[in-house]
Amino acid sequence: DTAVSQTPKYLVTQMGNDKSIKCEQNLGHDTMYWYKQDSKKFLKIMFSYNNKELIINETVPNRFSPKSPDKAHLNLHINSLELGDSAVYFCASTIASGPNEQFFGPGTRLTVL
Amino acid sequence: EDQVTQSPEALRLQEGESSSLNCSYTVSGLRGLFWYRQDPGKGPEFLFTLYSAGEEKEKERLKATLTKKESFLHITAPKPEDSATYLCAVTYGGSQGNLIFGKGTKLSVKP
Numbered sequence: 001d002t003a004v005s006q007t008p009k010y011l012v013t014q015m016g017n018d019k020s021i022k023c024e025q026n027l028g029h030d031t032m033y034w035y036k037q038d039s040k041k042f043l044k045i046m047f048s049y050n051n052k053e054l055i056i057n058e059t060v061p062n063r064f065s066p067k068s069p070d071k072a073h074l075n076l077h078i079n080s081l082e083l084g085d086s087a088v089y090f091c092a093s094t095i096a097s098g099p100n101e102q103f104f105g106p107g108t109r110l111t112v113l
Numbered sequence: 114e115d116q117v118t119q120s121p122e123a124l125r126l127q128e129g130e131s132s133s134l135n136c137s138y139t140v141s142g143l144r145g146l147f148w149y150r151q152d153p154g155k156g157p158e159f160l161f162t163l164y165s166a167g168e169e170k171e172k173e174r175l176k177a178t179l180t181k182k183e184s185f186l187h188i189t190a191p192k193p194e195d196s197a198t199y200l201c202a203v204t205y206g207g208s209q210g211n212l213i214f215g216k217g218t219k220l221s222v223k224p
Contacts, residue, residue: 004156031210041198043157043214055209090156099145099164099204102212104156 003027004105006091012111013081021076021108023091032074033092033102034066043090049074050096081112116140119201119215126222129190134199134218137183142206146184148177149200151217157200160186191222 004025013019025032031050037043047066048055054066063079078085088109092102120135138146145164149157161170163179170177174195176187186199198219202212 033211040216041151042216043200043202043212045211045213048209048211055211057211092156094210098210099162101147101159101162103159104149106156107154 004091004093004103006089006105006108008108009106010109010111012113014113015081015083017081018077018079019081019110020078021089021091021110023074023076023105024072025091025093025103025105026072027093027095027103029093029103030071030096031094032068033094034074034076035090035092035104037088037090037107039087046076046089047074078110081110083112086110086112115215116213117201117203117215119199119218121218122216123219124221126188126191126220128192128222128224131187131189131191133188134186134220135183136186136201136215138201138203140203140205140207140213144204144206144208146179147202147204147212148175148184148186149202151198151200160199188220191220193222193224196220196222 007022033048034046046060065077067075088107090107091105094100094102148160151157161177166181174189178185198217200217202214
């Protein structure tokens with residue numbers, strides 16, 4: 001009965017590779033997000049997405065792209081991985097964009113060697 | 114300049130020793146202030162949402178309050194299982210619904 005799930009839990013890869021992280025929510029929510037948590041545990045928004053609009057944080061490199069096959073899924077694709085991409089990535093969802101609580105997945109720890 | 118500042122960065126308490134965590138914000142047009150708890154290796158877990166100054170919410174040993182400039186998370190008679198990082202986040206008119214997080218307070222409660 002997991003609400004927001006992510007796969008894989010851990011991802012270790014070489015510089016220059018392309019990888020994807022999957023996210024699924026079974027809460028019936030309309031809006032999903034991707035966050036990056038750096039080594040200092042600081043959480044920063046990367047993307048927010050509902051079925052009408054994608055909002056991209058301007059600091060996110062265009063090597064990162066969200067893909068949503070349907071309302072319950074928001075996957076994160078990363079091209080040409082760099083050392084600085086190493087972090088924990090969290091997916092989250094909320095009932096609708098606005099001042100509503102967001103529910104987070106368990107995170108994916110990405111390590112780029 | 115950080116929009117959301119949490120203090121202290123770390124707090125060590127003895128079991129039963131009550132204290133407060135602070136979250137101050139500089140954004141205009143606050144739409145909501147959120148408290149989350151994060152355990153090591155896990156995603157943030159939602160605790161409270163506060164929408165307007167003067168609002169208070171309670172859950173077990175935790176009580177969150179909000180003023181026009183800051184929020185406090187009061188922990189009464191903490192237990193070791195309250196040990197975690199507590200995150201504060203805001204949404205405001207310019208954040209397009211996104212949460213803007215502070216850097217968290219790491220709480221350790223010793224038995």
